[in-house]
Amino acid sequence: MNGFAYRLGACLNASGMTQRQLAEAAGITEAAVSKYLSGERVPRSVTVGALARALGVSVAALLDEPAADGDSVPEAVSVIARNARSLTDEQKQILFRAIANLKD
Numbered sequence: 001m002n003g004f005a006y007r008l009g010a011c012l013n014a015s016g017m018t019q020r021q022l023a024e025a026a027g028i029t030e031a032a033v034s035k036y037l038s039g040e041r042v043p044r045s046v047t048v049g050a051l052a053r054a055l056g057v058s059v060a061a062l063l064d065e066p067a068a069d070g071d072s073v074p075e076a077v078s079v080i081a082r083n084a085r086s087l088t089d090e091q092k093q094i095l096f097r098a099i100a101n102l103k104d
């Protein structure tokens with residue numbers, strides 16, 4: 001289980017919502033919620049925002065804490081990197097260097 005999945009599960013439990021209720025409130029499928037909770041998939045940044053709103057928590061509550069496995073790179077950076085398709089090659093290199101510096 002990744003850090004995002006752990007924090008999403010904790011927020012879902014604290015909310016008292018079911019997976020189905022969260023899916024409906026966030027405008028996604030129940031199957032997607034299940035995959036996010038199991039760590040099988042990590043949502044795109046827009047979906048993280050929808051999940052946070054549906055749960056009544058900040059995006060930071062789902063992303064900014066260190067991952068449960070001790071990874072020192074904030075998970076928010078990983079989400080940004082995965083969604084960086086529209087960046088130029090030069091912008092991607094800058095982003096990768098910034099991420100590498102976080103690990104040092």
